[in-house]
Amino acid sequence: MAPKPRVRFAPSPTGELHVGNARTALFNWMFARHFGGEFILRIEDTDESRSALSYQLNLIDDLKWLGMDWDEGPQKEGAYGPYKQSQRLNIYEDHLQKLIATDKVYPCYCTEEELEEERQSLILSKRMPRYMGKCRNLSPDERKAREEQGRKHSYRFKVPHLTVEFDDLIRGAMKFEGEAIGDFIIVRSNGMPAYNFAVVIDDHLMAITHVIRGEDHLSNTALQIMLYRAFGFESPTFAHHCLILGKDRSKLSKRHGSVSVGEFRKQGILPEALINYLGLLGSSFTEGREVLSREEMIAAFSLERASKSGAIFDEEKLHWLNAIYIRNCENEDFIKRLFPFLQQAGYQPDKLDAQWLKNVIDTVKNDLIKLTDIGGHIRFFFDEQYELTDAAKEILATEGARKVVTTFGEYLAAAQGLPKDLYAGAIKYVKEKTGVKGKELFMPIRAALTGVVHGPELDRVFEVLGKEKAAKRLQQYNK
């Protein structure tokens, strides 16, 4: 790789950022960073009816959240802009003129209804539905006649009937037969450029060296290479990675559940975890390591280690990674990230004592899978949410258990000191006085103190709860 590579991520702002697209972005980003090249963000918004600025903003926000920075693109203009296709219309027009001048294209006057009819009849006769070239050989007079009828026209590319071969960095030698491809539209009748036309021009003008994208674009590559040749442009190197699949092995889509970066973000998946998982999925450049930082992934990245077959999205593994990242998260930073989730769970973190909240979070942090889990894990620290579950009631139903609890309360009522010492003292006292130890000793105390039978270590819980709250909760058994 002699010169610095230039790669791009070119989403169309027609919906939320899909994890599959995020993975494509990640591959491009890692590739650029690994080789010290440039990562460009280009917005492909030539479909005016489906594109929306809000999606574009959303997409940019998600990319930033994931920690992928671009060297050129929206909000970071560079030497090859503009980076939004709707602002490059004059460029496409100029290039169309070049193809007209060299007789590589022709106007097509067919209406969508006519095309649909042709397609259906081809399907019925069991032939490949493709454009048969009806308008390809129209005489000047025939064209004039159609113009006079006021018919709009698109422009189609005269597909040369030769085979197109190229070397895919991930898949190796690829070969497509031109015979099977119908003349495709490069400029729509509304004057907007079609996808295959615009990408070729942009990738060339933006000096893109490597096109890394999903396998769903594999067959488009043949068409694009034809255009590169028609313009006399040099083709970039292509690399088509596999797609992310749903449980049924079809392309991951909304019907499979959560698929957008935004959704995972709302669920409290950490960006580090998502990025890490997306890097792991369908590739093996990490060489057996599973938990890697962005930097480690960049260092290890290799396109050649991307797998060729589709990979099923495994939310369980994502969760496993997320839990690891939560555990490893710096406390200060973690609480900040947790704020919106605390609010969503009905708490008012800004009105709580900061140090106390920190202690609360510290004690439950290791039990969280997702940030949205927080509510359920901290509820017993709040009096208004404290209540006994059936399991806890059962534990406390025995005479021995009540004795343990009342004895514990007895000690608390009399003793003074730091919570930590109080707890140790109380446990020792109860042990001596009742002779109970182990499960019979701790479970009743846990049940009475927290109302539930699972949770963090009891000494931690007691410390955070403090003497007042603990004593109050035990009081009801002191009858």
Place this chain on the structure above:
RNA sequence: GGUCCCAUCGUCUAGUGGUUAGGACGCUGGCCUCUCACGCCGGAGACCGGGGUUCAACUCCCCGUGGGACUACCA
């Protein structure tokens, strides 16, 4: 239907002619432990089928089969 791509445990993958087919998630047994989790130690679990090539195929070739993508005036 056509073009193209793909094929190792349930899932993500390692493996590049000779391995007890390795790891991770999940599942599971045990240890740790007041509980859950974490952690640690174990277990079950895979080379789609058939032909070749070869002394030897998971690995190379062919044919099936299966899955997928594309087949738009969407990208």
